[in-house]
Amino acid sequence: MKKSRKRILTFLLAVLAVVTAVFLIYLWQEQLKIGNGKPTIICPTDSIYVSVESLSDSSVLLRDVTAMDAEDGDITGSLVVESVSQFVGEDHCIITYAAFDSANNVSKLTRHLFLTDYSAPRFRLIAPLEFSYSSSFNPLSGVRAYDCVDGDISDRVKMVPVDPEDDIYSMGAHMVEFRVTNSLGDVSVLRAEVDVYDRTYTETRMIPTVRLTDYLVYADQYGYVDPMSLVSGISLGGVLYDISEYKGGSLTVDAGEVDYSMPGTYKVVYTCDNRSEYYGFTVLIVIVTEVDR
Numbered sequence: 415m416k417k418s419r420k421r422i423l424t425f426l427l428a429v430l431a432v433v434t435a436v437f438l439i440y441l442w443q444e445q446l447k448i449g450n451g452k453p454t455i456i457c458p459t460d461s462i463y464v465s466v467e468s469l470s471d472s473s474v475l476l477r478d479v480t481a482m483d484a485e486d487g488d489i490t491g492s493l494v495v496e497s498v499s500q501f502v503g504e505d506h507c508i509i510t511y512a513a514f515d516s517a518n519n520v521s522k523l524t525r526h527l528f529l530t531d532y533s534a535p536r537f538r539l540i541a542p543l544e545f546s547y548s549s550s551f552n553p554l555s556g557v558r559a560y561d562c563v564d565g566d567i568s569d570r571v572k573m574v575p576v577d578p579e580d581d582i583y584s585m586g587a588h589m590v591e592f593r594v595t596n597s598l599g600d601v602s603v604l605r606a607e608v609d610v611y612d613r614t615y616t617e618t619r620m621i622p623t624v625r626l627t628d629y630l631v632y633a634d635q636y637g638y639v640d641p642m643s644l645v646s647g648i649s650l651g652g653v654l655y656d657i658s659e660y661k662g663g664s665l666t667v668d669a670g671e672v673d674y675s676m677p678g679t680y681k682v683v684y685t686c687d688n689r690s691e692y693y694g695f696t697v698l699i700v701i702v703t704e705v706d707r
Contacts, residue, residue, distance in 0.1 A: 453483040453513045455523040463528045466562045481513035489515055500599030505532045535561040535594050535602040539629035542696060547585045547612040559594040570594050585610050606699060622662060623649040624684040624696040635705045636674055641667045641682050641698060648686055663687035677704040
């Protein structure tokens, strides 16, 4: 009799355990259905290394990333790149993934993203920073900026005088800073001199001007820039002459300030005369950039 009761008790306890387990599973599934269960996003590593070009290619950014859901199973197809942050370190962003299940539950996962070939925005000067006091002018008119991520960002260039009290539209030389920021929050700064001059009609006609293909160039550390390779001609009296055709005087180049072993911003000065007391000066800005050795 005692053995029979013991067997019945054991059986009832087993049934209770099974019922309890089934009930708990049911509750868990119901919680998933009402949105308490979220998908799981799985990455093989916590970092990803990509080229700048791949920033716009979601297939590269999502490579080897999967998503699973207790109710729906494999939901990798729902994965999206929700955002890529601005830089949080050197060439280093945070990428955020998101995955969705059939109950509209959303899971997110962040990962470190490193750009393997990134370079900061660069400036370009298509005209000298020299302006006539007698005419209206915009110092930004010849300033361009280009970025490996955003492309042409010239419309984002801002200019401020180094001395806040300096009136850059008055005659004389004025030190200014040009700044531009790309979508990753990286800021490039160019400090340069804006020259505002006042010339008579005779001076305007008689002063020769050296014309360059570019008025700002970048050079790698320990590299070299040939200043003469940038000369497109000499302008005098409204006529542009090829160097070989110009017979009005001499052209000299002073590049002694440039130190290609030391990263920094330097000036190369071109001087041209017309066999008289009139001399013209043109400035080329050389930015020497640091390289890893």
